[in-house]
Structure formats: C-alpha cells, structure tokens
Amino acid sequence: EAAVTQSPRNKVTVTGGNVTLSCRQTNSHNYMYWYRQDTGHGLRLIHYSYGAGNLQIGDVPDGYKATRTTQEDFFLLLELASPSQTSLYFCASSGHNSGNTLYFGEGSRLIVV
C-alpha cells in the first residue's frame, strides 16, 4: 500500500507564529494534496501539486502557502497562524490518472492559541 508520512503529528503554536507541515510519499506518485478536516465540513482541499515546482490552488487556500520541492516532498506553510487554522491536516498522494485512489497520511493536528 502507498506510504505517505506526515510530520509533525502534533503542533501547538501561538497566533502570528510560523508553522511548516511536511509530507513525504514514497510511491512515485505525481499528485500530492493538502486537506484540512473540520467537524461538519469534512475534508477541504487547500493546495495540490502535480510535480516538483508546481502548485495548484484548492478550495480553501487563504492563509496557506505550499511548496513541492521534489516528487516526494510537499510542504504546507502557515506564515501568520490564526486560531481559525486550528485543524487536522492531511496530506495525500495519487497517481497520474483521474481514476486513481487517494492515499492519505496519518494527519497533523495543529492548535493555534
């Protein structure tokens, strides 16, 4: 099964702080995604990428930056964290066909106080 690893698994930061969430996939997948999960909203797409150096805007991008440095690594950056960004963040990857399944990491829980 596809392996997607996220770090850190838990993070607490203060309002206005900088946070970087990391994701690595080891399955040579082209596509990588960042979602946030909130009760009542399900999984909402923040950013995604189809390869190193590429970035596509998702549905809830405000306040987030992302960078895909290699095929394996995708980072989510919160440069001025706000309490509204307290959430459970998931990274996922998939192959190059639209019918491919998404494989998720175990999640990173972020609390902004």
Next chain:
Amino acid sequence: QQKVQQSPESLIVPEGGMASLNCTFSDRNSQYFWWYRQHSGEGPKALMSIFSNGDKKEGRFTAHLNKASLYVSLHIKDSQPSDSALYFCAENTGNYKYVFGAGTRLKVIA
C-alpha cells in the same frame, strides 16, 4: 464549485444490521466516485470506488451509482463493530481535484 452532500450525519445500527449511507453531488461532469473510511486517530482509507452506473459489490459492501440522478450510495450488510467509523464519499470530475462530503459517522452497537 463542486458540492457533495452526505446523509445522514450520523447513523447507529445494531450488529448484523444493514447500514445505508447516501451522497448527492452537484456537478454532472463528475466521473469518478469513492467511499473512504476513517477510523479514529487514523487517516482516511479508500473503501471502494465506482465509476459506472449501477451496483458494485465487494464483500459486505455494495456501492450504487446513478449519474443522471447525481447520486451515490453505500450499503453495508451484516454490520460489525469494526465498521464503526467516519465515512466519506468523494468525487472527481477528471481534473485531479477530489471533493469530499462532510461525512457520515457510523456506530455499530453489539
């Protein structure tokens, strides 16, 4: 913007019973559909996919798709306590954006 609506929000079924989860979507261009399951403390995992109209059965799980009605469902037969989880439906119109519903929380009681 694509929208995916799931119902019910939560569901309690007895062990051995049938659980039925529903999902409607807004985009007639949607082509690919999945059901994902998330146990507490874990990431979502794909349960099954369905791309053609009709039924698809995998063990105790049956998915049904009706693209004309913008509807997909999941039925779990002989529900087990281990089926207790959060279930998401997801769609993709072929543009590599996977859109998820808000989820149905299923609890199977012994």
